Amino acid sequence: MNSEPAPDTQNQTAFIVEDDPSICEALCDLIDSAGMSTQHYSSAEAFLDAWTPDMAGCLVLDVRLPGMSGIELQGILTEAGLSFPIIMMTAHGDVPMVRKAMKAGAVEFLTKPFQDDELLQALEQAFSRDRALRTAKTLENSILGRVGTLTPRERQVMELVTTGITNKEIADSLDLSLVTVKLYRGQVMGKMQANSLADLVKMSERIKAP
């Protein structure tokens, strides 16, 4: 597993979506002073237009936006499977909105106006969550890539092996000889770069998990 390419932790950005240019400017400056990079958008639509798959970091999102609201943008991102951590900025008393966003999985809520520590801590937290998500995603992708190199028969054998049954039972259920099963099994371990059966089972669990 040491051969996994590490996700790019240095290139995380705070994507600010806020319609008030003064707030935008102030937030960019504040985050910049903490040594983090920022990008800002004046609406949810503008952010979606600019979005690319290699964007890493988190969203700093205003609940009230012209056009698409912050909550709606969160919904769209969740549906598309883009697990961006989100920091919501709300006005005081937007309790129903907060509840809605919380259910949809926002990381943190900041009630305007907020202190620098609140924002910077929330960003740290969001970045580490983003890193974890990205690492998991990269690992998953490499396992899926290795599974892609297996032949259909090898994939069958791998599925049965990871359920924990013996070679004899596999041979019976696939109507193959014991020797053939052992041969396939060796090939699967090699192609999947698994050091042990436990390793293989872990990989299989990972790609099965939702």
Place this chain on the structure above:
Amino acid sequence: MGVDPDRISNWLVAFVVRPFAIAVFFVFLALLWTFPLQHVIAYPFVFLFFGAIMCSAWFGGYTAGSMAVVLSSIVVTFFFVPPFYSMSIAREFRSYVAAFALCAMAIAMVSSSRRHSETAVKVARDQLEIRVQERTAELQRSNHEIAERERQLRLLTEAIPQQIWQADAGGRVQYCNGNLVEYMGINPNELRGDVLFTFLHPEDAAPFFQSWEEARRVNGKFEVQARVRGVNDAYRWFLIRSNPQFAESGEVLCWYGVYIDVEDQRRAQQELLVAQDDLARLSRTLSMAEMAASIAHELNQPLTALVADAHACRRWLNVEPANMERAVASSERIVRESTRASEVVSRIRSLFSKSAYVREATDINHLIEDLARLLRDEALRHEVSIKLRLSRDVPFIMVDPVQIRQVILNLATNGMEAMEKTVGIRELEISSEILRAREVVVTVRDHGVGLAEQTMSKMFNPFFSTKLEGTGMGLAICRSIIEAHDGRIWADASDCGAAFHFSLGVNT
């Protein structure tokens, strides 16, 4: 002209055969009796034949009587006048026979005419009898019809789902229908006279009798709403109506009246009023809340930027070495945002100040009267009566009528709400007067809970309220309106309530 043989034979039977047979029968009978009797009585033939003629005329009519006269004369002449058994008459008997014949004819005539008139009388009597019977039957029929109609009418008055009563010209109740009796739960006979009206609620009795007497004085209709006690001692609201019934001469015969149960209607109306009131209150607080939210948002935006900028500025200064360039940029934004925030504040202030300066010549009394009319329903709901005491000397003054109206409305509403728990007099008095020919003073006086010392000092301040759901803006707005008119507003309290006054200069 052909003659019907049947008619001829009928005529023959009626005018020849039948009279002749009757005459022959009676004359023969007389003859038979004469023979034995002539040995006992001298000349028995005289009365016997007279009898036969009488009977013939009686039973056979004039024709039969005449025939009997002729036959009797022949028979008498033949048998009983000498010379016997011949038709010749001895000289000395000629006058006798003539007298006999004449008497016989007279008898026949008398008898037949008597018979005739008797028959006529009988026919007339029979006809009379028939007429009497017909009239009797007719009378019975119409009697029956009248009884049936009366029964139907009675059924109708009993079946109508309304309480009906009837009073004589003097106003004494004579009839109450079943519904009314049932509602009050007493014997119908006991409701006569003035008893019916003793079931009115004590508070409603006076207005009722006033309009009832007024209606009787002018002989006009009347209509009053009053509470009436039912069998279970509970009161329900009724609409009591009565119309006079006039005789042809123009005087009142009697009064017909109804009691219409309007309890449910009144309750629905009250509920509607309450609902309207709640709705108005809700929308008022809602708009306040909305306004507060939008003000908060307006101010929050520059404040958010400000706080972030200030933090950034501090951070640029805190790094080693301090990044002065970025710190200056941040502090410049701080200045900019502070200015923006203060602009928001002054914009809000201008929103609340009066948009247009209106002053028009206004009749304060007219304004109060108008308002009192508008407040009638509200007063009804609070069970408060509104009394106006307006000085006729109050001149027109230059004010914004809409705003002044708002002030009086606010004070009146407060006054009514203050009397929520008042037991005694529930009266709101609105008065106007002119002071030293310079000031018009309007006073709104209630009999409510009065004012506490600490309330007095603070009640005109914004956000001060003694009410659970009050916004605390009412009196503050009143004061700002009156002060904008260069007037004064003040209050004083006594044991029996509070009075709010405001004065407006005559020249303003």
